[in-house]
Amino acid sequence: MKYIDEFRDPELARKLVARIHRNSTQKITLMEFCGGHTVAIFRHGIRQLLPQNITMLSGPGCPVCVTANSDLDKTIALAHLPNTIITTFGDLFKVPGSYSSLAEVKAEGSDIRIVYSVQDALDIARDNPDKSVIFIGIGFETTAPTIAASVLEAERERITNYYILPLNKLCPPIMKALLKLGEINISGIIAPGHVSAIIGSYPYNFIPKDFSVACVISGFEPLDILLSIDMLLNQIETGDCKVEIAYRRGVKAEGNREAIRLLGEVFEDGEAYWRGIGMVSSSGLKLNKKYQRYDVENNFNIKTRPALEPKGCICGSILRGVSTPPDCKLFRQKCTPEQPVGPCMVSSEGSCATYYQYGNGDER
Secondary structure (H helix, E strand, C coil): CCCCHHHCCHHHHHHHHHHHHHHCCCCEEEEEEEHHHHHHHHHCCHHHHCCCCEEEEEEEECHHHHECHHHHHHHHHHHCCCCEEEEECHHHCCCCCCCCCHHHHHHCCCEEEECCCHHHHHHHHHHCCCCEEEEEECCCCCCHHHHHHHHHHHHHHCCCCEEEEECCECHHHHHHHHHHHCCCCCCEEEECHHHHHHHCCHHHCHHHHHHCCEEEECCCCHHHHHHHHHHHHHHHHHCCCCEEECCCCCCCCCCCHHHHHHHHHHEEEEEEEECCCEEEEEEEEEECHHHHHHEHHHCCCCCCCCCCCCCCCCHHHHHCCCCCHHHCCCECCCECCCCCCCHHHCCCCCHHHHHHHHCCCCCC
């Protein structure tokens, strides 16, 4: 099948692995930013194929995982409001906030509905004109254009009971924040494919320019990732760091211009709080003045208690690449997918969930 089998060809994989081993002469650390890449790397055993001198770290590319407990607490407070329907993607449903989760609140009687797209949320608003329908806007640049489109559609149809809790985050600013922290010595970054399909490659130019770090945008099949590692290795070995695209079937350098236009029409950049990292300027999306009437925080009185972090959970340091899931004393013990303590064990793209499902005890 085109675009599947050809990117899983075992003979091509063997050749790429051999070339990586042949050309790798120094100890380097690569970070795959995207949680989808982490899953693919573990599922296909790519870490075990690499030479010992290449270390792979997982970054903060899981939007559910990086959502702060204070923001999760807002979603739970909204769910307690009368005549309100909360709509959300499924991976947020079980994430524990400071005191509860959406799953627990739903069990208590709140109207919380899992949707597969933001258009589903808009349909629910059409069908329930007597109730406030709130969509929890979790995600990176990948999902934000669809949220923008839903706001524009609500505006055209004069749907007055539809609201957004805008918690979307932007990837390049957090990459810059991580590199500025300097906690880990990253030689190269595997940049997120889906995000880059929206924003293109230009927003990453600061990575080689300001930090002398190699950067390659990758797809999600095993050959995509191996090719990206090979390209990163070539940049590092030659000292010619730049931004390259190893996913040209999905990513153009200029990105998706219509999606970018939608973002600019509805949103503006704002500060956002990232779990484990803190407040990062211009790393979030907020509804601009023209569309603030759809912003939950401008229309509802949200009361929350002070946010608390789960005792013993090290999701924050895992998201920064400072720690790995096996470093956590709760991992596989008190924290499992059935009873998650932290968000990295809940989302399908979370590092802890990935290590739990695919790890074999010899992670490196």
